[in-house]
Structure formats: structure tokens, C-alpha cells
Amino acid sequence: MQKIYFQDCYPDKLSHCYGCGKNNNEGHQLKSYWHTEQGKISEQAAEQTIAHFMPEPCHTAILGFVYGGIIASLIDCHGTGSAAAMAYRAEGRAMATIPALRFVTAALNVSYLAPTPMGVELELIGTFSEVKAKKVVVEITVSANNVVCAKGTVIAVKMPESMCPT
Amino acid sequence: MQKIYFQDCYPDKLSHCYGCGKNNNEGHQLKSYWHTEQGKISEQAAEQTIAHFMPEPCHTAILGFVYGGIIASLIDCHGTGSAAAMAYRAEGRAMATIPALRFVTAALNVSYLAPTPMGVELELIGTFSEVKAKKVVVEITVSANNVVCAKGTVIAVKMPESMCPT
Numbered sequence: 001m002q003k004i005y006f007q008d009c010y011p012d013k014l015s016h017c018y019g020c021g022k023n024n025n026e027g028h029q030l031k032s033y034w035h036t037e038q039g040k041i042s043e044q045a046a047e048q049t050i051a052h053f054m055p056e057p058c059h060t061a062i063l064g065f066v067y068g069g070i071i072a073s074l075i076d077c078h079g080t081g082s083a084a085a086m087a088y089r090a091e092g093r094a095m096a097t098i099p100a101l102r103f104v105t106a107a108l109n110v111s112y113l114a115p116t117p118m119g120v121e122l123e124l125i126g127t128f129s130e131v132k133a134k135k136v137v138v139e140i141t142v143s144a145n146n147v148v149c150a151k152g153t154v155i156a157v158k159m160p161e162s163m164c165p166t
Numbered sequence: 167m168q169k170i171y172f173q174d175c176y177p178d179k180l181s182h183c184y185g186c187g188k189n190n191n192e193g194h195q196l197k198s199y200w201h202t203e204q205g206k207i208s209e210q211a212a213e214q215t216i217a218h219f220m221p222e223p224c225h226t227a228i229l230g231f232v233y234g235g236i237i238a239s240l241i242d243c244h245g246t247g248s249a250a251a252m253a254y255r256a257e258g259r260a261m262a263t264i265p266a267l268r269f270v271t272a273a274l275n276v277s278y279l280a281p282t283p284m285g286v287e288l289e290l291i292g293t294f295s296e297v298k299a300k301k302v303v304v305e306i307t308v309s310a311n312n313v314v315c316a317k318g319t320v321i322a323v324k325m326p327e328s329m330c331p332t
Contacts, residue, residue, distance in 0.1 A: 026224035058192035069239025
């Protein structure tokens, strides 16, 4: 099935995020999508978002373990991307349609539950605990080898007009 | 006054952190130190830690503003560095003495209060809200042009032996 990556639907002028912007060649370029597009169509999965990321060798905390700042960054971008996707869904609109719905992070909380091993692709799963027009709250787990190593909450709010590049 | 950077006192084998490790050439290499070493010796400042960081041009969220994941990363490393420094102080020991005191992040909470402008050196100030032998809690502000753009809390815990490279 063709996956629609949320972040690739952002308008070009809003696609320079270091964590997930398709126009930021030096960034992480995280790609989030609806869990259903991976072929899993349980009722629970239908409301979940997913993303994967392979840390680079330099992304260490202590040797052998992934840096917490990278994990926080992935949670951040998966959260705002998921928020945008849910906002489009709530409006019954396809992503990438105009006017763009873009969210930024008001608050980010991360709990590090276990050291995250290097050399393993990380999986992020997002679920929604609150969905309003201007505020979406996303709960996210980060797993390595099917073990949840970190969990986080992103309080995402609709991007203020003042941040929009002209 | 000669500044003693906390992260430069970590043993070599614990200095590969992407956010602050002196042995990670691709990382941010954040440097934290006691506020008093900047020459400010108010009673309040004596208990504060400080660090500065100039985001790179690629560290954008929306064009013109700093990526929240970088801000979270800086808070993370300033928090664990400050925790280590406070732990040494609490034991009456100079940093870099053996056995090393190294902390990792159990939880990281960040509130983004205002968009953080690019092109400005960021200042992080840390204060301590809890100091125990194995747990230190650090409250951190991130300012640009003397405006607090983000604040965060790092719950730092003493690094478990299992994470220590042999």
C-alpha cells in the first residue's frame, strides 16, 4: 500500500524542520504515517500513527546507547506530524490540501524507561488523548526490538500565524 | 577566570554523548559550568549553572526559528551535566576525580513558551530543586536575547553500572 507520509504533505515553506522537514537535507527527515497503512487494521491501530528511525552512529549517549535528545526529537516530530494528520482527518480533508494545518509543540514530556540500544531501528507509535481544532495531545512510545524504551507526550498547538514564513 | 566545563570532566569513555561529549566530533558539544565562573557571584547565581549554544543554520523548526528538539537536547545535557557537578559538590570533591559521577536522564519535561529566534546565542540557566545522592532534579531556562523561550525540568539519576562501557 502506498504510504502517505505526513511530513511530506507540509507545504514547502513549512518543510525545513531539522527533525522531519523534507527540505532540510541535514536533518533527520522523520516520516510518520497512519498505522493502517502498514497493513494492520485492528480497531486500535486505526487510530494510531507510526514512524521508524535508525539512529546514526554519532547519535550516542553512552557508547552503545541512543542519545536521549534524539529520542525527544523524534517524539516531538512524530507528535506534531500526528497532530496535523488528525486535524485533517477531523476536518474530513486530505493531507496537503490548502489551507495547511501545521502544528507546533507547546510542551514535550519524555520518560526514559530503559537504555535504548544502538544499531536497532526505532519504532514510534502515536495515540491521541485529546483532539481539538487548535490543540492535539499525542501519546507516543519509542520501541527498540519490541521493547518500549521511552514514552512521551506532545501537546501540539496550531502554528501561530506569526511563525509562518511569508 | 578559568572555567571548568562539567562535560569536559567526564572520563573519556563516558564522553561520546551527541549533545555534550567532548569525544563526539559530530555532536553539539554543549559546555556547562557554574554561574559563578562567569564572574557573577550573587547568592542566587552561586547555586546556578550556565551554558551557551549557537544553533547551526540547519537547526530550524519553521524558517527563522530554532527546532524544539535541539532545545530539548540542550536542556537534557545541561541537566545531566549540572546534576553531575552538584553531586561532586555535595560530596566535597573536585570534578574529574575518580570514581566518576555521571548522571542520565530519567525524565525530561519541556515547555515552549515563545518561538526561539535563529541567529542568536542561546543561554541556559540551571537551578536545583532536588539533590540526593542518586537523583538530582534541575530546572532550566533557555533564553534568547534575554527572553525566556523555553523552560524544562530534568530528572537526572546516577548512571546505572549496566550502561558503563568496559
